[in-house]
Amino acid sequence: MTNYVIRKILSLIPMMLVLSFLIYLGIELMPGDAVDFLIPPDALSTMSETQLNEMRESLGLNDPFMVRYVKWLGGVLHGDFGYSLQSGVPVATLMKNHLPATIELTVTALIFSSIFGILFGVISALKKGSILDQMLSVVGMIGVAIPQFLLGLICINAFALHLNLLPVGGRMASMDQNFFERLPYLIMPALVLGFSLTSGVMRYARGSMLDSMGKDYMKTARAKGIPEWRLNLLHGLRAALTPVVVLIGFRLPMLIGGAVVIEEVFQWPGIGALFVDSVRAQNTPLVMMIGFFSVLLVLISSIIVDIVTAALDPRIKLS
Secondary structure, three states, rough: HOOOOOOOHHHHHHHHHHHHHHHHHHHHOOOOOOHHHOOOOHHHHOOOOHHHHHHHHHHHHOOHHHHHHHHHHHHHHHHOOOOOOOOOOOOOHHHHHHHHHHHHHHHHHHHHHHHHHHHHHHHHHHHOOOHHHHHHHHHHHHHHOOOHHHHHHHHHHHHHEOOOOOOOOOOOOOOOOOHHHHHHHHHHHHHHHHHHHHHHHHHHHHHHHHHHOHHHHHHHHHHHHOOOOHHHHHHHHHHHHHHHHHHHHOOOOHHHHHHHHHHHHOOOOOOHHHHHHHOOOHHHHHHHHHHHHHHHHHHHHHHHHHHHHHOOOOOOOOO
């Protein structure tokens, strides 16, 4: 197990290099540059080409593409993430201020969707063909079909504006309040973000549970007189969880992408909204750091999925 984890971690290095290069190349292929967004249009029309070139030179934008990429990569390896081209604030400071909010939101949504998705999926499988099964199937279809931004606006209108049960949006300052004091601000965005993932996990868990319940070893165990609850919980559920865990792990990129939309709708001060603004302004240092972190998180999640899958199913050997 230890050797496997070490090899997987070492394999992240070439993958991160390739992906970081592709992200940098994607920013390079966008029309214009950061100077076009830093200067207001009325001021831009009055500036000469010489002034614009001097400004690009001061920001290092006149260097060839590969030179700029190597400089950025060298800075990252030395712990220098650069400065925001828009505000001049160190990228590390911006990430430190916004990253905890995004982690808090995505982890809460992931826990919520995993618990309730597996729970409702198993219940639906055990009650196959019943009214409850049909109702859960309808809810699952709605969760997959409805856009997250629309669901967010519906929830704000219902629970914040009409019922006045939850705040409209925002997030209390983490330095002054603990997690439980911020919980009312977190509930609605986390539920909306996790709802579509819950629906997918629920449908997948239902199919996986039905498949495991029809296996020969389940029939043999039932014939030996093992209680039904123990049979479903210890044998059926454990076998059904293996593909579900894989699904949850590889849905993590969807959570990260969905956080961008949810943070805009609920004015959640995470890196999602920061990423949108930095892409629009071609703020390369900030875009690269957010993209670098997102890619790293997805790659690490794939390692965790492999380890958890091997722990659930003893037939799987990590080698």
